[in-house]
Amino acid sequence: MPTLELIVRNANLPDGRSGLDLAVAESKIVAVEPALDAVAAREIDATGCLVTPPFVESHFHLDSTLSLGQPRMNESGTLLEGIQLWSELKPSLTVESVKARARELCHWAIARGTLAIRSHVDVCDERLVGVQALLELREQMAPYLDIQLVAFPQDGYFRFPNAPLLVRRALDMGVDVVGGIPHFERTMEEGAASVRELCRLAAERGLWVDMHCDETDDPLSRHVETLANEALRLGLEGRVAGSHLTSMHSMDNYYAGKLVALLAEAELSAVPNPLINIVLQGRHDTYPKRRGMTRVKELMAAGVNVSFGHDCVMDPWYSLGTHDMLEVASMGLHVAQMTALDEMPGMFDAVTVNGAKTLGLEGYGLEVGCNADFVVLQAADKIEALRLRPPRLFVVRRGQVIAESERSRSSLHLDGREHEVSFRPRSAAFPLAARCRERA
Numbered sequence: 001m002p003t004l005e006l007i008v009r010n011a012n013l014p015d016g017r018s019g020l021d022l023a024v025a026e027s028k029i030v031a032v033e034p035a036l037d038a039v040a041a042r043e044i045d046a047t048g049c050l051v052t053p054p055f056v057e058s059h060f061h062l063d064s065t066l067s068l069g070q071p072r073m074n075e076s077g078t079l080l081e082g083i084q085l086w087s088e089l090k091p092s093l094t095v096e097s098v099k100a101r102a103r104e105l106c107h108w109a110i111a112r113g114t115l116a117i118r119s120h121v122d123v124c125d126e127r128l129v130g131v132q133a134l135l136e137l138r139e140q141m142a143p144y145l146d147i148q149l150v151a152f153p154q155d156g157y158f159r160f161p162n163a164p165l166l167v168r169r170a171l172d173m174g175v176d177v178v179g180g181i182p183h184f185e186r187t188m189e190e191g192a193a194s195v196r197e198l199c200r201l202a203a204e205r206g207l208w209v210d211m212h213c214d215e216t217d218d219p220l221s222r223h224v225e226t227l228a229n230e231a232l233r234l235g236l237e238g239r240v241a242g243s244h245l246t247s248m249h250s251m252d253n254y255y256a257g258k259l260v261a262l263l264a265e266a267e268l269s270a271v272p273n274p275l276i277n278i279v280l281q282g283r284h285d286t287y288p289k290r291r292g293m294t295r296v297k298e299l300m301a302a303g304v305n306v307s308f309g310h311d312c313v314m315d316p317w318y319s320l321g322t323h324d325m326l327e328v329a330s331m332g333l334h335v336a337q338m339t340a341l342d343e344m345p346g347m348f349d350a351v352t353v354n355g356a357k358t359l360g361l362e363g364y365g366l367e368v369g370c371n372a373d374f375v376v377l378q379a380a381d382k383i384e385a386l387r388l389r390p391p392r393l394f395v396v397r398r399g400q401v402i403a404e405s406e407r408s409r410s411s412l413h414l415d416g417r418e419h420e421v422s423f424r425p426r427s428a429a430f431p432l433a434a435r436c437r438e439r440a
């Protein structure tokens with residue numbers, strides 16, 4: 001065995017195995033086995049805590065993040081006022097200001113154990129300030145965080161003058177993925193035409209596709225049908241993602257059933273954004289108010305890869321957030337009502353392995369030969385991680401610890417004595433993995 005850089009001992013793994021040691025050499029995982037007889041430059045005792053591959057952010061906007069209140073707040077809470085606000089802010093953006101906000105967000109993400117982000121970047125700007133800023137940031141953050149950029153015509157591919165040219169310029173500059181926003185075009189016909197043209201562009205350039213698609217409560221917004229059909233027609237299966245897909249919530253059940261089968265056939269990835277979808281959708285309803293999240297349960301049951309995005313943190317569309325993918329997964333679990341014992345772990349997967357599939361990440365996972373990227377959580381298993389959203393004790397990138405957090409600990413002072421509260425029932429009758437030992 002080569003000289004070891006790191007050993008993590010006594011780990012629980014997401015697949016339910018426990019008491020394992022992980023060894024790292026040359027930035028790769030080289031062993032996963034019990035009681036490893038070896039020494040390393042650094043050892044971490046996981047004490048029976050969950051060691052997981054890093055969280056993956058499948059859908060984000062690094063160019064607008066942390067701009068809350070500039071130039072004013074979104075009073076209606078709608079998607080459309082958010083787009084209006086962003087267009088008011090855009091002329092004042094500089095490469096440095098976008099980079100500074102986006103870099104700060106990347107630091108938050110790393111501290112929360114996220115080591116891959118797919119970010120849409122608005123190309124409806126003649127100066128392409130956001131594109132320039134995020135390309136530079138992608139380079140600077142590469143040792144610590146994978147950033148994938150999507151050329152996103154926020155104001156419409158046909159609706160914004162010059163958008164077709166600007167999408168191509170952004171791709172020429174090095175943006176990775178082709179984006180779109182068909183539901184924001186002027187007509188259904190132009191929406192469908194934008195999907196066809198952008199998919200053809202991706203196929204010509206050998207690129208992947210990720211479109212904001214049907215982010216509306218209109219049950220007749222069916223652009224994802226065209227997206228899936230184009231994926232099949234152009235041989236792009238497994239390389240296309242549909243983000244949001246909220247209209248599927250409001251669709252007729254018969255049609256939705258046919259559509260889910262089509263998405264599975266086209267190997268589309270579906271990317272709901274639970275925090276944002278629950279906040280932005282249903283705003284035009286009185287009561288009952290629709291949830292406005294796509295059909296996660298049905299999509300997963302049909303074998304569609306579903307991964308969640310945070311979408312926004314403190315920007316014109318969403319005022320809250322700390323970029324915690326476990327908060328996203330928890331909201332997804334609640335809104336999709338995925339509360340059965342065999343459903344909850346899938347919500348953890350939606351912010352880890354499923355996200356890696358959506359982004360096409362290579363070397364992701366905890367098997368021997370994978371990149372030595374992982375996170376030690378102060379929780380015993382996936383369900384406990386969803387419930388507690390615990391500290392990320394260690395965040396490891398290519399075998400190096402790049403972030404650490406203190407263990408959470410609460411004490412009560414009652415009846416003249418100190419009582420510790422761990423929020424983990426000592427007498428739980430329901431199945432949980434081995435306990436993650438509390439350190440004194």
Ligand code: FE2
Pocket residue numbers: 059060061120212311
């Ligand atoms: Fe988005």
